[in-house]
Amino acid sequence: MLRHEFRPGKLVAGFFLTIAGITYAGDAGDAWDTPWFAVIPMVVGGLCLAGVVGLLTRAVRNRRDSRRTSTPPEADQTPQPPVPH
Numbered sequence: 001m002l003r004h005e006f007r008p009g010k011l012v013a014g015f016f017l018t019i020a021g022i023t024y025a026g027d028a029g030d031a032w033d034t035p036w037f038a039v040i041p042m043v044v045g046g047l048c049l050a051g052v053v054g055l056l057t058r059a060v061r062n063r064r065d066s067r068r069t070s071t072p073p074e075a076d077q078t079p080q081p082p083v084p085h
Contacts, residue, residue, distance in 0.1 A: 007054070007057070008053050008054075008057055009050045009051065009053040009054030009055075009057060010050070010054075012046065012049055012050040012053050013046060013047055013050035015046070016042060016043060016045070016046020016047070016049070016050070017043065017046065019042065019046075020039045020042050020043050020046075023038070023039055023042070024039060
């Protein structure tokens with residue numbers, strides 16, 4: 001099975017959009033009364049939070065990758081076969 005990179009920003013965005021959908025579904029099913037403008041700040045706030053989380057994730061990964069590549073590789077002491085011409 002192919003593994004993919006974990007993206008917490010997408011997780012946060014999906015969570016807030018799911019909550020907005022549940023809010024509208026509850027309102028449509030007469031479980032509660034939600035004003036039409038209540039979901040807009042929820043979605044916008046969730047997307048802004050997801051953007052911040054995505055930027056933080058990218059900064060952490062870039063810092064980790066640059067630290068990993070900045071160290072000199074260990075010299076390989078095994079003899080290499082001759083390269084044919």
